[in-house]
Amino acid sequence: MSESALRAEQTHFRADQAHYVADLEETPLATTDQVDESAAPGGLWLEAWRTLRKRPLFIVSSLIILFLIVVALFPDLFASQDPRHCVLSNSLGGSTSGHPFGFDLQGCDIYSRVVHGARASVSVGVLTTSLVVLIGGAIGAVAGFFGGMLDSVLARITDIFFSIPLLLASITCMQAFPDKTVTVVALVIAAFGWPQVARIMRGSVISVRSAEYVTAATALGASRTKVLLRHVLPNAIPPVIVIATVSLGAFIALEATLSFLGIGLNPATTVSWGGDINTAQNVLRSNPSVLLYPAAALSITVLSFIMLGDAVREALDPKSRKR
Amino acid sequence: MRWYVGRRVLQMIPVFFGATLLVYALVFLLPGDPIAALSGQRQLPPGIEAQLRHQYHLDQSFIVQYLIYLKGIVTGDFGTSYSGRPVSEVMAQAFPVTIRLALLALLFEAVFGIGAGLIAGLRRGGFFDATLLVASLIVIAVPIFVIGFVVQIVFGVKLGWINPTVGPEANWSELVVPALVLGSISFAYVLRLTRDSVSENLSADWVRTATAKGLSRRKVVTTHVLRNSLIPVVTFLGADLGALMGGAIITEGIFNIPGVGHALYQAIIRGEGPTVVSIVTVLVIIYIITSLLVDLLYAVLDPRIRYV
Numbered sequence: 001m002s003e004s005a006l007r008a009e010q011t012h013f014r015a016d017q018a019h020y021v022a023d024l025e026e027t028p029l030a031t032t033d034q035v036d037e038s039a040a041p042g043g044l045w046l047e048a049w050r051t052l053r054k055r056p057l058f059i060v061s062s063l064i065i066l067f068l069i070v071v072a073l074f075p076d077l078f079a080s081q082d083p084r085h086c087v088l089s090n091s092l093g094g095s096t097s098g099h100p101f102g103f104d105l106q107g108c109d110i111y112s113r114v115v116h117g118a119r120a121s122v123s124v125g126v127l128t129t130s131l132v133v134l135i136g137g138a139i140g141a142v143a144g145f146f147g148g149m150l151d152s153v154l155a156r157i158t159d160i161f162f163s164i165p166l167l168l169a170s171i172t173c174m175q176a177f178p179d180k181t182v183t184v185v186a187l188v189i190a191a192f193g194w195p196q197v198a199r200i201m202r203g204s205v206i207s208v209r210s211a212e213y214v215t216a217a218t219a220l221g222a223s224r225t226k227v228l229l230r231h232v233l234p235n236a237i238p239p240v241i242v243i244a245t246v247s248l249g250a251f252i253a254l255e256a257t258l259s260f261l262g263i264g265l266n267p268a269t270t271v272s273w274g275g276d277i278n279t280a281q282n283v284l285r286s287n288p289s290v291l292l293y294p295a296a297a298l299s300i301t302v303l304s305f306i307m308l309g310d311a312v313r314e315a316l317d318p319k320s321r322k323r
Numbered sequence: 324m325r326w327y328v329g330r331r332v333l334q335m336i337p338v339f340f341g342a343t344l345l346v347y348a349l350v351f352l353l354p355g356d357p358i359a360a361l362s363g364q365r366q367l368p369p370g371i372e373a374q375l376r377h378q379y380h381l382d383q384s385f386i387v388q389y390l391i392y393l394k395g396i397v398t399g400d401f402g403t404s405y406s407g408r409p410v411s412e413v414m415a416q417a418f419p420v421t422i423r424l425a426l427l428a429l430l431f432e433a434v435f436g437i438g439a440g441l442i443a444g445l446r447r448g449g450f451f452d453a454t455l456l457v458a459s460l461i462v463i464a465v466p467i468f469v470i471g472f473v474v475q476i477v478f479g480v481k482l483g484w485i486n487p488t489v490g491p492e493a494n495w496s497e498l499v500v501p502a503l504v505l506g507s508i509s510f511a512y513v514l515r516l517t518r519d520s521v522s523e524n525l526s527a528d529w530v531r532t533a534t535a536k537g538l539s540r541r542k543v544v545t546t547h548v549l550r551n552s553l554i555p556v557v558t559f560l561g562a563d564l565g566a567l568m569g570g571a572i573i574t575e576g577i578f579n580i581p582g583v584g585h586a587l588y589q590a591i592i593r594g595e596g597p598t599v600v601s602i603v604t605v606l607v608i609i610y611i612i613t614s615l616l617v618d619l620l621y622a623v624l625d626p627r628i629r630y631v
Binding site: 160175288299302310 | 337342345346460466469476566591610
């Protein structure tokens, strides 16, 4: 028996004491007692942030994404060569000084095209995700919060859009637009991509709707709209943020798939990874490296959004945090 | 249970009409005149043009066209493509190939996804688990057309183990490698789903009880852990069958497989509205029916669902 334990026994088992009373330090209350009450209350987001910033998965993926955003905003900082400046005599040339990835079939600098392709992917991803969260979030929140007839009607509409696989719907829809810009691609994907967010938002709103603080706000005379916007939505949003992060990667992959099929972004006006992979397939057997670089850039981008989504999910979901 | 089945079937009806109308509208409300496309550079004589428009009901209003089309679907008549070939014939040729491909992919996902997921879940945190998690993340992140090309080049061209393209008959054996490519992403999802589900159920009360009763580890894992863990996995697999058939368009393009995705892509490129609508409609119907079956299966596997 250690010295401290011996002393604890001596101090506590006195004749006038019927029960053993543990020191405060030995009880679970100790942690509660150590909470600094003067500090500002943290809440879910601060708590999540504290968990997140210690996780390597989060640090790595968010650094990659930050880098990607900088590249998308200022590609000229990273590649001085114009991605559309192509010299046919360089066609399929290997890497030389100043052109580390070599040249593609048209004699364009692959490194420069990979750098400049980031903008198309990132903007399609961000724009589509914002649209999807706006449309799906609004429909899901209204359906979940007001319930009744409105919920049934909105749920059926959601089911209808959900029943058409996203890839099929976007392929069919893209045909209608002769001018295939980033905005068009984002609108088309978002038009059929929102049901998943709507379903998750609806479920989350329903689970928050019956919380005590919502009843309290209603009892204090807050209007329905105010209760929804001020009290329900902020607390129902975490699962939507998780799905939005993961979807952002998926939307980037979908845009690349459409461009790969030749019905996505117009290759004549927009430099995109999917479009470059599409042109690379013709010379794939002799020069795999032409495919390798845009494909690697695309995969790393999608991967980092999925990893970020995973990390955020674990931070926001207390059930998985315990383990 | 009867109530649940009835309600789900009733809910399917508006979805069926809504989805078919949506697909129809997508193709036919979009700009582009099929008759003009058919005649090419030369102007058709007005009489022939009017006759063609009448034959394909293009002179009717949109809703009437849709209803005529719907009547066709119910009676199994999918119309003729603008090139004169019955659409049902096109589909009868393409669908068996894609069904074979999708079933092979599903089998691969189920067997290897559940198997690897179970081992990873039982050894959570171990080396095998960590490796599989990283590998599955990479598979999910790399777009399917990149996986397809890499497999085609490495195994088809460089090593010569498989035929880089599939022949017109598309036998089962030829479809194995394309099916692995098609199912790769879902395989990663099945693996992660099984792993999470197994490792969660391992700490469940009934598993502790089963162990305390003195059952062998093997018995506990197979009858208590695995069975309960499979509920979400089975629903995922069921819903995936419809998604696989729709997603086959990429894989079929790469390996030159004469399936539904291939036919659909050709029809889109040529602007053949009726063929596009028919194929997408059939795919959507398959998707709706499989998700209905999955929901019913879910209710059988997990009785709690029926009362929600």
